[in-house]
Amino acid sequence: MNIILTGDRPTGRLHLGHYVGSLRRRVELQNSGDFDEIYIMIADAQALTDNADNPEKIRENVLEVALDNLSVGLDPTISTLFVQSAVYQLTELCFYYTNLVSVSRLRRNPTVKTEIGLRGFESSIPVGFFIYPISQAADITAFDATVVPVGQDQGPMLEQCREIVHKFNSTYGETLVMPDILLPENEASMRLPGTDGQAKMSKSLGNCIYLSDDPQELKAKVMSMFTDPDHLRVEDPGKIEGNTVFTYLDAFATTEHVRRLWPEYADLDAIKAHYQRGGLGDVKVKRFLIDVLEDILTPIRQRRAYWEDRIPEVIAILEDASLVAAAKAQKTVERVRQAMRIDYFSDQSFYEEAVERYEK
Numbered sequence: 001m002n003i004i005l006t007g008d009r010p011t012g013r014l015h016l017g018h019y020v021g022s023l024r025r026r027v028e029l030q031n032s033g034d035f036d037e038i039y040i041m042i043a044d045a046q047a048l049t050d051n052a053d054n055p056e057k058i059r060e061n062v063l064e065v066a067l068d069n070l071s072v073g074l075d076p077t078i079s080t081l082f083v084q085s086a087v088y089q090l091t092e093l094c095f096y097y098t099n100l101v102s103v104s105r106l107r108r109n110p111t112v113k114t115e116i117g118l119r120g121f122e123s124s125i126p127v128g129f130f131i132y133p134i135s136q137a138a139d140i141t142a143f144d145a146t147v148v149p150v151g152q153d154q155g156p157m158l159e160q161c162r163e164i165v166h167k168f169n170s171t172y173g174e175t176l177v178m179p180d181i182l183l184p185e186n187e188a189s190m191r192l193p194g195t196d197g198q199a200k201m202s203k204s205l206g207n208c209i210y211l212s213d214d215p216q217e218l219k220a221k222v223m224s225m226f227t228d229p230d231h232l233r234v235e236d237p238g239k240i241e242g243n244t245v246f247t248y249l250d251a252f253a254t255t256e257h258v259r260r261l262w263p264e265y266a267d268l269d270a271i272k273a274h275y276q277r278g279g280l281g282d283v284k285v286k287r288f289l290i291d292v293l294e295d296i297l298t299p300i301r302q303r304r305a306y307w308e309d310r311i312p313e314v315i316a317i318l319e320d321a322s323l324v325a326a327a328k329a330q331k332t333v334e335r336v337r338q339a340m341r342i343d344y345f346s347d348q349s350f351y352e353e354a355v356e357r358y359e360k
C-alpha cells in the first residue's frame with residue numbers, strides 16, 4: 001500500500017512558502033494516481049499546543065486552510081481532507097507513544113529547540129507543545145502512512161517519528177508502518193525566503209505572498225521585493241545569489257514559462273546570465289515574476305471563488321472526511337492495543353487464560 005499523510009496547522013492563511021514547500025507536491029502526488037489513500041489533515045489540535053489562549057484564531061483558520069487546500073487543486077473525492085481534533089484516536093496513540101520517548105530526546109529535537117527559542121518559552125513551555133513531535137508521530141502512524149510530503153523544516157519531526165516506530169515495533173512486535181519523508185524537489189522550494197529576503201515567510205514579519213492575494217496585492221509585493229542592493233543602474237552587473245526575485249524564479253518559473261511569457265530568452269539560465277552581465281533591470285525581471293505567479297495563482301483564485309460559494313459543502317466535506325479518517329485510525333488503535341496487550345475485551349485468550357488461572 002502507498003499511503004500519504006500530511007497536513008498544516010490552521011494558524012493563518014497559507015502562502016507561497018507553503019505552496020512550494022508542500023501544497024504543490026501534494027496535488028501532483030494526488031494526481032499521479034500512485035497512491036491508494038491520501039490523508040490531508042488540518043492540524044488544529046497541534047495548533048492549539050502553542051495557541052491555547054487563542055482558540056478563536058484556530059477556529060477561523062480551519063476553514064481558511066481547507067479553502068487553501070481545495071483552491072490549489074486538492075480533490076475531496078480522491079483525498080481525505082479532515083480535521084485532527086475530530087479523530088480522537090490520535091490522542092490515544094499519542095498517550096501510548098509518550099512512554100517510548102525521553103525528555104532529553106525531545107529537548108534535542110531541533111524544531112522544538114528553535115521554536116522554544118522563537119517563542120521565548122524556556123522552561124515555561126507547555127507540555128503539549130513540548131511533546132508535539134510525539135503527537136505528530138501518532139498522526140502519521142495512525143494512517144499507516146508510507147510517504148509524508150512536507151517542507152524541510154519538518155525533517156526532525158519525521159526523524160523522531162521513525163524512532164518511535166522503531167521503538168514501538170521492537171518493543172511490542174511489528175505493528176506500525178515506517179514512513180518516509182518526501183522533500184520538495186529543488187533547493188529554492190525547500191526554503192522560500194520572505195519578500196524582504198528574510199530566511200522565511202512569516203505572518204509576523206509581513207513578508208508573505210498569500211495564495212488568496214489579489215493581482216494588485218501580488219504586484220505591489222513583488223515590486224517591493226528585495227533584490228541585489230548593489231545593482232544600482234541597469235548597466236551594472238547584478239548578483240543572483242541572495243537575490244530574492246531569482247530565488248522565487250528558481251522555485252516557480254519553468255522553461256515553459258520563459259518560452260511563453262518572455263520568449264526573448266531560451267530559459268531561466270539565459271535570464272540570469274544577462275542579469276549577471278549587466279543590462280537587465282530589476283523591474284523587467286520583477287514583471288516576469290509577476291507574470292509567472294499570476295499564471296500559477298489565477299486558477300488557484302478561481303477554484304477558491306468556486307468553493308467560497310459553497311461553504312456548507314466544504315463543511316460537509318470536512319465532517320465526512322473526519323469520519324473516514326477516524327475509522328482508519330480506529331483500526332490502528334486496535335492493532336496497537338493488541339500489540340501492547342491491553343486488548344482485554346476483544347481477545348478471547350485473555351478470558352480463557354484468566355478463567356484457567358483461577359480455576360480451583
Ligand code: TRP
Binds near residue numbers: 007009139150154
Ligand atoms: N507540523 C506540521 C506543520 O507545522 C503540521 C502537521 C501536523 C503535520 N501533523 C503532521 C505534517 C503530520 C505532516 C505529518 O505544518
